[in-house]
Amino acid sequence: MKTCYPPERAWHDKCAFTLIEIVISLAILSTALLPLVGMISVGLDRMRESGGKVAEARILQAVAAAYQMRTWQEILQQQADGGSDTLHFDVQGTRVPAGDSQQFYTVQATVQAAPILPGDASVNSFIREIVILITDRDDSAAAFQNSAWYTKQQIYVAQRDKP
Numbered sequence: 001m002k003t004c005y006p007p008e009r010a011w012h013d014k015c016a017f018t019l020i021e022i023v024i025s026l027a028i029l030s031t032a033l034l035p036l037v038g039m040i041s042v043g044l045d046r047m048r049e050s051g052g053k054v055a056e057a058r059i060l061q062a063v064a065a066a067y068q069m070r071t072w073q074e075i076l077q078q079q080a081d082g083g084s085d086t087l088h089f090d091v092q093g094t095r096v097p098a099g100d101s102q103q104f105y106t107v108q109a110t111v112q113a114a115p116i117l118p119g120d121a122s123v124n125s126f127i128r129e130i131v132i133l134i135t136d137r138d139d140s141a142a143a144f145q146n147s148a149w150y151t152k153q154q155i156y157v158a159q160r161d162k163p
Helices: 019-069 072-081
Strands: 084-089 105-113 127-135 151-158
Touching (some): 019 084, 019 105, 019 127, 019 151, 072 127
Antiparallel strands (some): 084 105, 105 127, 127 151
16 A cells, blocks of 8 residues: 655655546536536526516406406496506516606506306306406517517406495
8 A cells, every 4th residue: 555645755656636537537527517507597597487477476466456446437437448557567576657667567457348157148247357468578569469478367357346
């Protein structure tokens, strides 16, 4: 058994790794680390997508709450006018005023008659469908013209105040 020390021996007798050992260890290390580095970008993409889904869920909750707090006459008036509400949200799905520097999402909410529900013979006059379009594009008017640039969700509101 060879000992690496005492230090009084010549420099070429000291123990060290050979070039072959270093090359083999680097090959093993790069084989293990390369896939891990490649997965970082995939993980970041998934994290961004999941953050977007959470923000969309918060936006849907906010829009649903806003419409549930309205009177039934206001909802019917919006449907009769054929207009839509345009709302603005930040990256986390919190409502912000139009033109705010934190604005990230633009939402368009339109009131429509609800479709015939299972078990009903006709359209229920006490239920309305709110069609919600969500985009993160800067030019929301153009984004709402191209279905690839927005997500579409529907919620239903029912009349809760006295007719």
